[in-house]
Amino acid sequence: MKTIKRVVLIGIDGGGTFFEQTDTPNIDRIFKNGVVSRRTLTEIPTISAECWGSMLHGVDCKRHGLTNSIADTTPYPFDSPYPSVFRVIRAAMPEAKLASFCDWNSINIGIIEDGIGVYKYHAKDYDLIDPAIDYINKNDFTLLYFQFDSVDHAGHEYGYGSTEHLEMITKNDGYIGRVVEAIEKRGWLEDTLIMVEADHGGTPGGSHGGATDAEKYVSFFATGGNVRNAELTDMMVRDTPSIILYVLGIDQPLSWMGHVPVGMFPDCMENLPRPEGTPVPGMIVEREAMEEKGEYTTVFADFEPLIYLSFEKNEELPKGTKMHGKLYQVDGVMGHGMRFDDGYLTMSCPSLKESFSLMGWIRPDFCVNEGIVAATGSDCQVEDKLSGFCFSVAAEYIRLRGKAVSKDDLLSVDRIISAQMAEKWMFVALSVDFQNGKLNMSVNFEEFDSYNIPKDMHFQVGTLLYIGQDEKLDKANRLAAVLDDVCLCRKVLDNADLVRLKEYYKVPDVC
Numbered sequence: 001m002k003t004i005k006r007v008v009l010i011g012i013d014g015g016g017t018f019f020e021q022t023d024t025p026n027i028d029r030i031f032k033n034g035v036v037s038r039r040t041l042t043e044i045p046t047i048s049a050e051c052w053g054s055m056l057h058g059v060d061c062k063r064h065g066l067t068n069s070i071a072d073t074t075p076y077p078f079d080s081p082y083p084s085v086f087r088v089i090r091a092a093m094p095e096a097k098l099a100s101f102c103d104w105n106s107i108n109i110g111i112i113e114d115g116i117g118v119y120k121y122h123a124k125d126y127d128l129i130d131p132a133i134d135y136i137n138k139n140d141f142t143l144l145y146f147q148f149d150s151v152d153h154a155g156h157e158y159g160y161g162s163t164e165h166l167e168m169i170t171k172n173d174g175y176i177g178r179v180v181e182a183i184e185k186r187g188w189l190e191d192t193l194i195m196v197e198a199d200h201g202g203t204p205g206g207s208h209g210g211a212t213d214a215e216k217y218v219s220f221f222a223t224g225g226n227v228r229n230a231e232l233t234d235m236m237v238r239d240t241p242s243i244i245l246y247v248l249g250i251d252q253p254l255s256w257m258g259h260v261p262v263g264m265f266p267d268c269m270e271n272l273p274r275p276e277g278t279p280v281p282g283m284i285v286e287r288e289a290m291e292e293k294g295e296y297t298t299v300f301a302d303f304e305p306l307i308y309l310s311f312e313k314n315e316e317l318p319k320g321t322k323m324h325g326k327l328y329q330v331d332g333v334m335g336h337g338m339r340f341d342d343g344y345l346t347m348s349c350p351s352l353k354e355s356f357s358l359m360g361w362i363r364p365d366f367c368v369n370e371g372i373v374a375a376t377g378s379d380c381q382v383e384d385k386l387s388g389f390c391f392s393v394a395a396e397y398i399r400l401r402g403k404a405v406s407k408d409d410l411l412s413v414d415r416i417i418s419a420q421m422a423e424k425w426m427f428v429a430l431s432v433d434f435q436n437g438k439l440n441m442s443v444n445f446e447e448f449d450s451y452n453i454p455k456d457m458h459f460q461v462g463t464l465l466y467i468g469q470d471e472k473l474d475k476a477n478r479l480a481a482v483l484d485d486v487c488l489c490r491k492v493l494d495n496a497d498l499v500r501l502k503e504y505y506k507v508p509d510v511c
């Protein structure tokens with residue numbers, strides 16, 4: 001292959017796939033003979049730190065663990081098993097000149113490691129260009145990275161795809177033109193790989209974080225060296241650093257999940273399997289799925305199950321259950337479970353005027369907002385509008401909230417869980433005993449914690465029970481988790497029932 005000596009990666013925050021909806025004369029000219037990928041999949045949630053983290057660290061967001069608030073304040077750990085592309089290049093090329101010019105300074109603070117000789121510069125994007133050209137004129141760099149933020153600001157303020165947002169993309173196109181002009185003046189066009197990529201898109205309403213096409217797909221452009229003139233169809237944002245290492249002839253860390261997209265280079269193998277990323281001991285514990293024998297409702301017939309979801313086969317969902325959005329069958333605790341981050345279920349809601357219990361297995365993602373596991377009644381997240389009940393899970397707590405009928409009582413119980421439980425299966429059981437005024441909560445078969453609730457209260461409920469959402473259908477409350485063996489039953493479970501469940505799932509005493 002033609003030797004590449006330098007890489008320029010220009011990141012357009014919030015650019016999504018909106019480039020083709022507006023004038024981009026520089027992009028059109030620069031990448032005329034290069035590759036484009038118009039459906040590059042980014043991380044979900046489609047939030048800056050999650051996405052930039054994957055673009056620079058080569059893994060999914062739950063592995064690098066970055067969120068905006070972490071990146072704002074916390075230097076990226078130097079000993080992370082998921083190093084940035086800067087750190088990998090530094091290890092292979094001690095003398096290499098590496099630089100990062102960012103508008104959103106959190107990238108320089110919390111995403112690119114300190115102490116590895118990366119020249120970091122921060123200013124508004126329009127004020128980055130002159131200092132960057134000065135840097136180009138004085139340094140024969142190996143990796144030069146930019147992040148421009150004004151497109152994302154325009155998207156938040158006016159909506160993604162709005163005139164203002166699109167005009168800002170055109171303005172950013174001008175910055176790209178000036179950077180490439182400086183490279184050209186140095187005579188480096190032949191042996192420099194130039195890439196432009198967005199971290200995420202956004203909605204017409206001016207938000208992002210969700211999993212709609214407008215949010216989760218971004219455009220990617222590349223040219224230089226042996227890059228083909230082609231359109232790529234299978235690319236993820238997390239593949240970006242693999243490309244950088246590939247052209248520089250550096251092996252990528254085994255812990256990375258990305259790969260060079262098929263079709264980008266003539267000499268790069270086709271049909272590479274997408275690596276899963278090597279799990280790091282102690283960080284991710286997967287339980288082998290046990291065989292589903294279909295015995296649950298027989299073994300626990302005395303629970304008087306009202307709804308039981310084994311998630312074995314879609315056609316085995318209880319009668320009247322509707323699937324909405326995209327639900328994915330994945331490995332569960334027994335047989336299969338179901339991923340809910342892009343969809344939800346509705347079914348007719350049994351009476352919750354009498355006491356009941358709700359239990360099931362949950363494996364929340366690492367970077368997770370409060371996601372709704374089960375709800376009935378509207379707008380569960382807004383306290384003064386809440387009617388009905390809502391059971392939710394976040395990285396650090398599980399929460400049950402309910403609104404009493406003909407009383408002002410709002411029931412709200414939080415149980416703090418360890419963030420270490422992220423990515424691991426946990427069994428949660430709730431029993432609501434209206435008759436005796438008790439609410440009981442158990443995690444991982446530990447004895448129930450008991451809370452007092454008003455005696456003889458019962459919940460206002462809607463006609464539908466939602467699994468993975470509430471009636472508001474707010475993307476922010478989507479359940480970034482896998483569920484398995486969810487059961488709503490009439491019996492008020494006690495500690496002896498937990499022992500039986502623990503045996504059924506063959507859970508060892510120390511886990």
Ligand SMILES: [Zn+2]
Pocket residue numbers: 013014047048049152199200
């Ligand atoms: Zn962003």
